[in-house]
Amino acid sequence: MHTFPATTRGLNFHEVAANAGQTAIIPSHPTANIHRWLGFALRGAIALVLLAALGGCSAIRLAYGQAPSLAYWWVDDFVDLTDAQSTALRKDIDTFFAWHRAQELPLYVERLEAWQTMATQDTTAEQSCQQFDILRVAYQRSVERSIEPFARLALSLQPDQFQHLARHHAKSSQKFADEWLDDGEEARRSRLFDKAIDRYETLYGDLSPAQRNALQARTKASGFDPVRVQAERKRRQADLLTTLKQAQAQPSQATALLRQWHNRVLNSPDPSYAAYSKALIREGCEQYAALHNTTNAQQRAHAAKTLKQYASDLIALQRTD
Numbered sequence: 001m002h003t004f005p006a007t008t009r010g011l012n013f014h015e016v017a018a019n020a021g022q023t024a025i026i027p028s029h030p031t032a033n034i035h036r037w038l039g040f041a042l043r044g045a046i047a048l049v050l051l052a053a054l055g056g057c058s059a060i061r062l063a064y065g066q067a068p069s070l071a072y073w074w075v076d077d078f079v080d081l082t083d084a085q086s087t088a089l090r091k092d093i094d095t096f097f098a099w100h101r102a103q104e105l106p107l108y109v110e111r112l113e114a115w116q117t118m119a120t121q122d123t124t125a126e127q128s129c130q131q132f133d134i135l136r137v138a139y140q141r142s143v144e145r146s147i148e149p150f151a152r153l154a155l156s157l158q159p160d161q162f163q164h165l166a167r168h169h170a171k172s173s174q175k176f177a178d179e180w181l182d183d184g185e186e187a188r189r190s191r192l193f194d195k196a197i198d199r200y201e202t203l204y205g206d207l208s209p210a211q212r213n214a215l216q217a218r219t220k221a222s223g224f225d226p227v228r229v230q231a232e233r234k235r236r237q238a239d240l241l242t243t244l245k246q247a248q249a250q251p252s253q254a255t256a257l258l259r260q261w262h263n264r265v266l267n268s269p270d271p272s273y274a275a276y277s278k279a280l281i282r283e284g285c286e287q288y289a290a291l292h293n294t295t296n297a298q299q300r301a302h303a304a305k306t307l308k309q310y311a312s313d314l315i316a317l318q319r320t321d
Contacts, residue, residue: 060313068093078168079161092149105318112311119303122293128285151254154247169237180226193219204299211294218287232273
């Protein structure tokens, strides 16, 4: 199966999945932010599929069909792959998505079907966080599947590719600063509100003025701290570079070292950041439950219909050869 159709290299796939790569960094609907070494490739493709559950029907099929190509270009953007690395990576990505289509998509369909029922009922923050945890487990299964191939790639990296990765990290940090640090508090809160409105209206349709006001109040009170987030991003970046070099020094331990690095991404070794991340996830669960419980019958019917269409799209994807 040919999974690398022509695609625009400049397409910013990183932006599509960036929030998923930063666990609980941007507060949102708890099912939207589950989901950089592992992160900037297959992890991003996986996240795109999960995020599509709050995106658009046509976007799911398009995103999943493009995901292998986008995952490849994402990695290439980070390390500037050689021809030999490209060939091996393309094969590994094809293998991953063959597994993912067969094993994971049916589970996503089951989850979407459950959400259709849940969409018609009131909920709680606890129930919302349970759904977050279910998707996080699915994400971790996919990450575990991709660790070994990326360990092999890590062992083949050359000094100039490490430098390329470091430059990419610097650009990424600057872009984050441009978006979240340099415009002031008011602009940051406005951006959080706009992102939240976009997510919720995709699922429920138009929100009422009262719902918008309540959501705006919650985003204004959000504990999101971009200064703290930026520090954690840089910690992860430095940790990644160190881990990759350790893997090359200890080839037999490469897979274990990358797994340990990813565990430190999901569970920061900084206790204060780990607590902050946990609190932000809880905040997202509470935000979603509060908004959902104000929705009327028409909005809930819209959500159920949207989720049903997403499930249909994933079923169709499973049938695609």
